[in-house]
Amino acid sequence: MTRIVTRRNKFQPTSIAIFLSTALIAVIAAFPLYWMINTALLPTDERFQSTPKLFPALNHSAGFDHLFSKMAIAKWLSNTAFVAIGCTLTSLMLGIFAAYAISRRHFRGRGLVTFILFATQMLPEALLVIPLYTLFVKLGLINNLFGLVLVNTAFVMPITVWVLKGAIDTIPHELEEAAVIDGCTILQIQRLIIWPLIAPSIVASAVMAFFQAWNEYLYATTFILDPDKRLASTGLAGLIGELVTPLDRVMAASILYTLPPLIFFLLVQKRIVAGLTSGGVKG
Amino acid sequence: LTIKAVAPARQIASKNKKSWRHRYAHWLLVAPALIYLLVFMGYPLFRGLQLSLTETNTLNPNVSAYLGTKNYQQIFQSSGFSNSLSVTLKYAVGSVVGALFLGMSAALIMNRPVRGRLFFRAMVTLPWAAPPIAVALIFTWMFNPQYGIINSALSSFGLVNKETHWLDDPHRALITLIVITIWMTFPLTSLILLAALQTVPKELFEAARIDGASTRKVFRYVTLPLMRPTIYVMTLLLSIWALRRFDLIWVLTQGGPVDSTSTLVVRLYQESFAFGNLGKGAAIGTIGFVISVLCTVLYLVANNRVEKSQS
Numbered sequence: 001m002t003r004i005v006t007r008r009n010k011f012q013p014t015s016i017a018i019f020l021s022t023a024l025i026a027v028i029a030a031f032p033l034y035w036m037i038n039t040a041l042l043p044t045d046e047r048f049q050s051t052p053k054l055f056p057a058l059n060h061s062a063g064f065d066h067l068f069s070k071m072a073i074a075k076w077l078s079n080t081a082f083v084a085i086g087c088t089l090t091s092l093m094l095g096i097f098a099a100y101a102i103s104r105r106h107f108r109g110r111g112l113v114t115f116i117l118f119a120t121q122m123l124p125e126a127l128l129v130i131p132l133y134t135l136f137v138k139l140g141l142i143n144n145l146f147g148l149v150l151v152n153t154a155f156v157m158p159i160t161v162w163v164l165k166g167a168i169d170t171i172p173h174e175l176e177e178a179a180v181i182d183g184c185t186i187l188q189i190q191r192l193i194i195w196p197l198i199a200p201s202i203v204a205s206a207v208m209a210f211f212q213a214w215n216e217y218l219y220a221t222t223f224i225l226d227p228d229k230r231l232a233s234t235g236l237a238g239l240i241g242e243l244v245t246p247l248d249r250v251m252a253a254s255i256l257y258t259l260p261p262l263i264f265f266l267l268v269q270k271r272i273v274a275g276l277t278s279g280g281v282k283g
Numbered sequence: 284l285t286i287k288a289v290a291p292a293r294q295i296a297s298k299n300k301k302s303w304r305h306r307y308a309h310w311l312l313v314a315p316a317l318i319y320l321l322v323f324m325g326y327p328l329f330r331g332l333q334l335s336l337t338e339t340n341t342l343n344p345n346v347s348a349y350l351g352t353k354n355y356q357q358i359f360q361s362s363g364f365s366n367s368l369s370v371t372l373k374y375a376v377g378s379v380v381g382a383l384f385l386g387m388s389a390a391l392i393m394n395r396p397v398r399g400r401l402f403f404r405a406m407v408t409l410p411w412a413a414p415p416i417a418v419a420l421i422f423t424w425m426f427n428p429q430y431g432i433i434n435s436a437l438s439s440f441g442l443v444n445k446e447t448h449w450l451d452d453p454h455r456a457l458i459t460l461i462v463i464t465i466w467m468t469f470p471l472t473s474l475i476l477l478a479a480l481q482t483v484p485k486e487l488f489e490a491a492r493i494d495g496a497s498t499r500k501v502f503r504y505v506t507l508p509l510m511r512p513t514i515y516v517m518t519l520l521l522s523i524w525a526l527r528r529f530d531l532i533w534v535l536t537q538g539g540p541v542d543s544t545s546t547l548v549v550r551l552y553q554e555s556f557a558f559g560n561l562g563k564g565a566a567i568g569t570i571g572f573v574i575s576v577l578c579t580v581l582y583l584v585a586n587n588r589v590e591k592s593q594s
Contacts, residue, residue, distance in 0.1 A: 018395045025389045026406035029470060033409055035432060036421045098316035105309035113313055120324050122575045124527045126548040127568030130561050131330035132323070134344040154323035157316060186308055215414040217530035222556060233416045237534045240423055247424065254417040265412035266405055273474045 036258070040064070040251035064252045073253045075228065076235040079145060080214055080257075083231065086149035087156065087213035088206050094153070095160030095205065100194060102161065103168035104176075117158040125155065125218050133222060143226045151219045156212035160205040167201035168194060204271035207264045214261055232257045328572075335566035341559040354566035363542065363550065364567075371546040374461060374532075375525040381465035382521055383514065386472030391502075393473065394480050404474075411470040419534040422463050426450050453543040456536055460544050464531065468524065472517055479513035480506070511589055519582040523575055547571045 038054070102110060132151060133142075141147030171194065179189050195202065220231040236257060239250050265272070335354055339347035358364050393404055410418070425431050426449040437443045449459040483506065491501045507514075529548045532538070538545035538553065545553075547567055555564030 015397070018392060019397050021392050022395075022397050022400075022403045025385075025392060026403045028466070029408070029410050030406045032418070032421050032425060032466070033413060035425060036417070039421075039424060094316040094319055097312040101309035101312035107309045110309075113317065116317070116320060120320060122523060122572070122579055123324060123328060124548065124568060124571050124575060126527065126529055126551050127331050127565065127572050128324065128327045129552075130555055130565045130568065131327035131334060133341075134330070134334070134339070134561070135327065137344050150323060154320060157319065161316060186312075211412070215416070215530075217416055217534070218552075233414060233530070236420060237416050237530075240420060240534055250420065251424070254420050258413050258417045261412045261414060262409065265408070269405065269408060269474075273478050 033258070033262075036251050036255055040248050040255055042248060072227070072230070072235065073232070073256060076230055076232040077256065079229055080232040081260075083145050083148045083152065083220075084210045084213040086146070087152040088209040090149060090153040091157040091160045091209040092202065092206055095157050096164055096190070096195075096202070099161045099164035100168055100190060103165045104173075117161055120155075120158045129218055129222055132219075136223060142223055143229055145224075145229060147223055148213070148216070148219055148231070151223075152213040152216055153209075156209045160209055163201055163205040163208070164198060167198040171197050200268075200271050201274075204268045204274075207268050208272060210264060211261050331565045332569055334562055335569045337562045339561040339565075341556065341561055344561060347562065350562065354563045355570075358563065358566055358570070363545070366542055367545050367547050367550045370457065370542075370544060371526065373457060374464075374544075374546055375522055377458070377461040378464040378468065378525050379518060379521040381461060382468040382472045383517060385465060385469040386476055386517070387514075389469065389473035390476035390480055393477055408470045408474055410467055411474075413467075415467070415530040416534055418463065418467055419531055423450065423535060426459060450536055451540055453540045456540060456543045460532060460535060463535070464525070464528070467531070468521060472521065475517060476510065476513060479510050483509050512586065515582060515586055515589070519578060522578050526571060526575055526578070547574075 098113075101107075102113060136142050136144075136147050141150070175193050175197075176189050179193055184192065215233065216231075217233040217237065221234045221237070224230055224234065232253075236250070236254055239245055239253075334347065336350060336352065337347035338350050338354075389407055393400070393407065397403065425433050428434060428446045428448050428451075433449070434443065434445060434447055438445045438447075447455075449455050487505055487509075488501060491505050496504070527548065528546075529552065532544055532546060532549055533552065536544045538549040548571065551564045551567040551571065554567060555561050
């Protein structure tokens with residue numbers, strides 16, 4: 001009993017300070033997202049006041065009510081989802097095998113492959129957008145959602161390889177050696193041993209690939225001109241500075257657009273950081 | 284009977300296969316990814332460098348006239364370019380230093396045991412997951428001169444005048460942009476720094492404490508040197524991201540007002556897709572790429588020095 005009391009006396013002032021500063025940083029980080037929700041739920045007349053209301057009227061949902069009838073948001077989101085899912089699958093398919101080879105086989109040229117993967121991260125999207133534009137005009141991939149899948153995969157797949165390689169590195173070799181003796185092929189080893197063991201990292205890199213395509217704007221705005229094929233990033237960006245669409249509706253739409261990556265991120269947050277730090281950051 | 288006869292032959296075949304597989308399997312596994320990168324990054328990079336030496340127009344992007352280094356000469360002579368260069372530099376330095384500082388503070392604080400630590404950590408890292416376009420939308424509204432929350436909060440403390448212009452004022456646009464960028468990038472920075480912080484053995488801190496070092500000294504002589512490699516990598520990544528960033532800047536300011544936020548990438552985009560000069564745009568992109576490579580070289584040199592001093 002006495003011990004607890006002395007501990008409390010000793011630690012309380014600092015722990016309150018730490019609690020407050022943690023809370024302050026959390027508020028800085030989360031406030032704009034809260035404000036997005038707040039704005040979506042405020043009626044127009046209350047929004048245009050010199051002192052904005054800090055708390056939303058929860059019974060006001062006009063922003064959400066007309067979202068699907070008056071805006072093309074459903075179309076935009078489904079286009080975005082198509083590109084994001086396509087990009088996720090393609091980068092996993094390409095990345096997982098490459099990651100296995102780089103992690104397990106110490107072949108000649110391995111250093112070069114690793115360097116190429118790393119070097120792609122230095123390439124600015126904006127430099128590549130011009131030649132890719134000329135290439136896609138030639139191939140008829142302008143106004144084509146598959147074109148965006150291809151481009152996004154190129155940018156995120158090296159990261160996929162990096163994260164998965166870091167995960168495969170941690171699996172002991174003995175497991176595979178036993179499987180080889182039992183007569184497993186390389187594909188069987190992947191399917192039966194490697195994939196189940198690195199499942200959390202596969203999920204994390206899938207989420208990162210999804211992010212890349214879901215959030216991407218430059219290629220989406222340059223390569224897609226047809227309004228029917230527009231992605232959410234371009235569609236929403238077009239609403240900025242435009243006063244035709246009511247603000248609560250704009251904010252409601254951007255909440256819908258923000259939610260999927262936010263949820264995925266919260267689910268696999270720890271894995272993403274572990275993946276980035278194990279493979280990429282320590283080099 | 285047939286099975287018995289076939290079995291040895293099969294074994295030999297599979298053995299040969301296995302050794303063949305063993306020798307070349309890794310290339311088969313790596314090839315798809317490598318070819319993919321060659322087609323969608325290697326070729327465009329080469330083609331981009333080539334285009335930068337030509338006059339090429341968006342109307343007819345696959346016909347170009349060779350110009351030599353004329354694009355580069357024109358770019359280096361224009362006053363807009365030196366402006367872009369200085370804007371890019373200010374933007375990069377401001378956002379990198381800000382993100383590192385705030386990220387480090389957040390990491391140090393989150394490393395302490397606090398009630399509800401996991402909840403706080405989730406909150407702090409939220410901005411990283413938010414799409415840049417959504418971020419641009421909400422901050423446009425928050426920085427609105429008449430009705431934005433920022434002005435009404437700051438003016439109620441008497442810090443700024445009511446109806447202060449932020450993103451549409453040539454003197455404040457860049458700094459506003461840097462603040463928004465820091466908000467977006469510090470969460471990931473702090474997560475990665477926190478991960479590095481947690482690998483520092485606790486005994487080191489305790490030993491320093493016992494020797495009577497103050498909190499500041501522990502940070503200066505124990506924490507910081509051990510985290511230096513991670514800080515260097517984060518500096519490199521943040522710089523490259525700052526050099527590459529387009530979406531946020533374009534949607535918030537389009538490089539304006541009066542070119543006060545016109546970074547190299549924004550200029551490249553305007554030159555290529557607003558004015559249609561793909562060749563000149565590619566030349567600006569090449570210059571940006573060279574700057575990225577220089578940053579990486581600088582990082583490798585710095586990192587080498589750290590490794591040498593540690594060994």
